[in-house]
Amino acid sequence: MKRIAFLDTTFRNVCLICAGVCGVLTLTLFLQLASASGEAWQTFGWGFLISTEWDPVTNVYGALPAIVGTLLTTGLALFIALSLAFVCALQIVDAPPVLSKILSYGIDLLAAIPSVIYGMWGLFILCPLLQEAFWLLEIDTNGFGLLAASLILALMILPYICAVMRDVLKMTPVLLKEAAMGAGCTTWECARDILLRHGAKELLGGVFIGLGRALGETMAVLFVVGNVIEIPGSLLEGCTTIAATLANNFAEADGLQQSVLFALGLILLLMAFGIQILAHCYLRKTAQKKGA
Amino acid sequence: MNTVNNMTNPKIKVRNLSFYYENGHQALFNNDLDIREHAITAVIGPSGCGKSTHLRTYNRIYSLHRGQRAEGEIWLDGINILAPETDLLLLRRRVGMIFQRPTPFPMSVFENVAYPLRLHFKMNKREVADRVEQALRDASLWEEVKDTLHKSGQALSGGQQQRLCIARAIVTEPEVLLLDEPTSAIDPVATLKIEDLLLRLKERFTIVIVTHNMQQAARISDVTAFFYKGHIVETGETKQVFTTPKQKQTEEYITGRFG
Numbered sequence: 001m002k003r004i005a006f007l008d009t010t011f012r013n014v015c016l017i018c019a020g021v022c023g024v025l026t027l028t029l030f031l032q033l034a035s036a037s038g039e040a041w042q043t044f045g046w047g048f049l050i051s052t053e054w055d056p057v058t059n060v061y062g063a064l065p066a067i068v069g070t071l072l073t074t075g076l077a078l079f080i081a082l083s084l085a086f087v088c089a090l091q092i093v094d095a096p097p098v099l100s101k102i103l104s105y106g107i108d109l110l111a112a113i114p115s116v117i118y119g120m121w122g123l124f125i126l127c128p129l130l131q132e133a134f135w136l137l138e139i140d141t142n143g144f145g146l147l148a149a150s151l152i153l154a155l156m157i158l159p160y161i162c163a164v165m166r167d168v169l170k171m172t173p174v175l176l177k178e179a180a181m182g183a184g185c186t187t188w189e190c191a192r193d194i195l196l197r198h199g200a201k202e203l204l205g206g207v208f209i210g211l212g213r214a215l216g217e218t219m220a221v222l223f224v225v226g227n228v229i230e231i232p233g234s235l236l237e238g239c240t241t242i243a244a245t246l247a248n249n250f251a252e253a254d255g256l257q258q259s260v261l262f263a264l265g266l267i268l269l270l271m272a273f274g275i276q277i278l279a280h281c282y283l284r285k286t287a288q289k290k291g292a
Numbered sequence: 293m294n295t296v297n298n299m300t301n302p303k304i305k306v307r308n309l310s311f312y313y314e315n316g317h318q319a320l321f322n323n324d325l326d327i328r329e330h331a332i333t334a335v336i337g338p339s340g341c342g343k344s345t346h347l348r349t350y351n352r353i354y355s356l357h358r359g360q361r362a363e364g365e366i367w368l369d370g371i372n373i374l375a376p377e378t379d380l381l382l383l384r385r386r387v388g389m390i391f392q393r394p395t396p397f398p399m400s401v402f403e404n405v406a407y408p409l410r411l412h413f414k415m416n417k418r419e420v421a422d423r424v425e426q427a428l429r430d431a432s433l434w435e436e437v438k439d440t441l442h443k444s445g446q447a448l449s450g451g452q453q454q455r456l457c458i459a460r461a462i463v464t465e466p467e468v469l470l471l472d473e474p475t476s477a478i479d480p481v482a483t484l485k486i487e488d489l490l491l492r493l494k495e496r497f498t499i500v501i502v503t504h505n506m507q508q509a510a511r512i513s514d515v516t517a518f519f520y521k522g523h524i525v526e527t528g529e530t531k532q533v534f535t536t537p538k539q540k541q542t543e544e545y546i547t548g549r550f551g
Contacts, residue, residue, distance in 0.1 A: 175393060
């Protein structure tokens with residue numbers, strides 16, 4: 001008896017400590033980022049968030065290009081991935097069983113590819129391809145920039161969104177589908193107007209997962225984004241993201257610049273946390289609605 | 293073969309209709325049936341006898357499912373519904389359908405009824421609003437929803453949802469209404485409302501209703517067709533079928549000896 005009680009208590013305490021360490025780590029991470037970026041906030045104040053200047057020589061830094069670049073690449077990637085995932089999921093659900101399985105596995109495999117491979121592929125294949133494609137349209141570009149980064153990101157989050165979308169389309173009641181077709185929908189209209197709306201809530205969950213991944217993706221983006229610390233004027237211009245800026249500059253940064261990079265890190269972390277919290281609140285709200 | 297005598301010009305003529313599911317299972321065997329215009333035809337029979345399968349060929353909704361196949365002819369006026377070249381969009385505008393359970397679309401009450409209009413016609417906002425209101429009035433639902441048109445159609449009660457689906461089906465002015473056990477998921481009071489509604493609507497539409505409920509068939513239909521194991525055993529005036537059935541199987545079914 002005594003032995004069991006002792007082991008149980010010990011086990012419980014070990015669990016408690018492990019769980020506690022996770023919480024403390026997150027908290028200290030925040031605190032350390034905050035303190036390490038203190039110098040940057042003191043020097044530039046809130047203006048840091050809206051300044052577009054970035055000059056290591058005169059030591060003047062602004063976060064806006066990186067923030068805008070992050071939001072643009074993520075947003076664009078999400079748009080591309082959603083459209084692509086919708087078409088893929090429709091095909092998977094409608095195709096004969098064997099083809100459906102092959103497609104399904106294929107798209108799932110995309111999730112297993114390491115991001116550095118995506119980056120290499122982007123660097124050596126996608127960007128030259130874009131360059132040639134636009135050259136045919138008589139537009140001069142080297143292929144690197146906002147569009148290339150968004151395309152790569154889209155491909156990376158595609159499997160997550162596609163998986164959710166596939167489930168949404170599969171789980172729609174047959175009667176609802178028949179009712180839509182009976183009302184005179186084409187397959188496309190039925191999917192777009194009825195099935196998507198029916199599964200909008202589940203879909204948003206998938207979107208949040210994809211969003212989280214796209215926001216912080218570093219390696220793949222770094223290869224193709226162009227790494228120009230400016231707000232891009234067009235799809236084909238080079239830009240940067242927070243994650244890419246950090247990876248590019250940390251090696252040789254010190255003093256104020258290092259503090260600035262920590263500040264950027266803090267901003268990225270807050271953005272990611274914001275999305276997490278938003279997703280959490282949203283899912284809780286819809287869960288309550290369903291329970292009622 | 294059973295024919296109804298005073299059937300001069302049927303709206304739908306089914307000839308030699310057979311139906312097969314994906315696994316090759318034959319569900320209908322050489323069905324012949326005439327559907328009278330501006331009347332309610334009830335299709336009755338025990339579970340699994342092919343009533344719904346039969347109904348689902350009239351708007352070819354079965355074609356949604358891989359491997360399902362119908363043979364024979366179904367004439368809607370001069371057009372063979374089963375012919376490959378039949379325009380499904382036009383067919384489904386002429387033949388509306390209501391299902392076992394209410395199927396409101398995930399949109400507002402108003403949009404539910406306006407949606408098919410937009411699929412089939414080009415109309416301005418005013419026309420759409422007028423047609424939606426008229427359809428909701430015709431479906432005896434307007435008074436209950438006129439102040440909440442922008443709330444979700446899925447938030448209505450079961451009976452209201454089914455009347456919403458009827459409004460959605462009649463808004464495009466079809467010629468035929470198919471109802472596949474429309475009251476099986478609905479309470480008795482709401483069921484009576486829908487039956488009254490159908491009796492009014494038969495002035496304007498040709499109605500075919502599959503029902504499990506023999507009292508319902510007796511109450512509202514003009515013609516009754518009795519199905520058994522994929523065959524049409526007997527067709528006739530409802531009164532005759534229920535009082536003096538010609539076939540022994542029909543008599544056994546309506547007197548409750550099986551089914």
